[in-house]
Amino acid sequence: MTGVYETEPTGVHEVEGPGAAAPGDPQLSSHATHFTLPCDGEVLSCVTVRPVIPAPAPLAVLVLHGAGNGDKQSPAVLAAAFADRGHHALAFDFSGHGDSTGTLGGLSLRRRFEQARTVVDTCLPTDAPLVLVGFSMSGQTVADLAAHYRNRLAAIGLGAPAVYAAQAWPVAFDAGFTGIIRTPDSWRKSPALDVFRELPEGVRAVLATPAVDAVIPPAVTEAVDEALGASRAEYVRVVLPEADHRLSLWFASEAKAREGFVDVLLGGGGRV
Template identity: 60%
Template sequence: MLSPSTHDHFAFDHFTCDHDGERLSCVSGSAGGGPTATAVLLHGAGVGNKERLLPLLEEFVARGCRGLALDFSGHGESSGALGELSLKRRFEQAVAVIDASVPADAPLILVGFSMSGQTVADLAGHYGERAAALGLCAPAVYGAAAWPVPFGDGAGLFSELIRTPDSWRRSPALDVLRAYAGRAVLAVPGTDTVIPADVTEAVAEALATRARFTRLELPGAEHMLGLWFRDHPEDRRRFVDALLGGPDDQGRKTTGSSASVAE
């Protein structure tokens, strides 16, 4: 089911994808032309949704990529209850939408915010060499025991597992990121009261192992980087530049509203 709508200067197609008893609300766009990479944008937990990511989606499409975003079940315009969602179901829903709407040989640019840092790692492990670039925005990673557990109401087993001290250090996501050899960008807000600094540094160290890695510092931003990129077009462009740039960007660290690069 497709319906066109216009966001700023670009027309997106809104559609739904049925998976595992849920109807997932999705949006896609393309500048036309031949085969190209598809940027897949994945929102965070809580009140996260695809709508706040549309300006970033438009930025990718303006550079010649295909763009795709979805509401996970229990979020935005998708069906389902948030308490029934899990990290496992998030992964499976993203796979279902990608496989249904992206050509099977198309490279993927996987971008995840907060909780979707884990989902990006899960997808990178699943799609292997098709994952041409990873964008991790204030990302979270979780221990394996939490992966299949429904989120519940915030006071159940999932919350207990993720609040176990240092449980994230054994996250399979970190193993995937250590092995990843494509382009990777880690966007780090100046103030993050959600993701512990130790998690951010562990992700950075994992990506620095093999990836062509850029760390993008956003000193004025807080945790919700989807909203930050929505409202700060210069930083939005810098993020996309870093993900789509050439191989000479390896090891970059950029800081501030204007790009200040330290090799």
């Protein structure tokens, strides 16, 4: 099933604090806990947001930031929106990003997957269906995780996603990665596209993109769209006319767009 719509323009150490309040609800509906997690030879900075009142069928949600100067701050705002609907959500800084240790050059797609997998296995409820949300480079990471957690996958949300050639997966970002991804059309045989194409019935998939993306080539977005559309998943395409590539920041600052994205990813659901 496929749908398309265009929006109207518009640990080691824990510190607890309030999450975002649900729209129209004067009471706090979630609580955020900041903590660190030793992982992959690094110390990852994480924030988990738990609902005060869980949904009848709560989900476990992981929200992943993109590359460059990306960090968990804007994904944490989106995580709070899921928690406000009764779901346990988490965001973290990959190594070399934000408050985590490590260097960006020492990171790789493989290490991103391994770090995210450790966070899921260690910090999210193991008995809850899994929702994976990723922006930009984390589109690839969502695909890697979706293949690994296929039997517990409930939904994936992709924000202006990138996908990469299999050869790039193990290569550190400062050790030849750029040369591989700059090879023309190297992404066309990305295993991520196969994962998206093979999403099973019962999974919900949402692809959110700006009307014009100055970072991701249109052919990449079209390939992701075609793969998701060919799957058995319930697929929805979201176009955000006023947004740019940095959709994580857009959702963090635009409440209406953020709530709409969460609603469509949850299938119009949330806490009943």
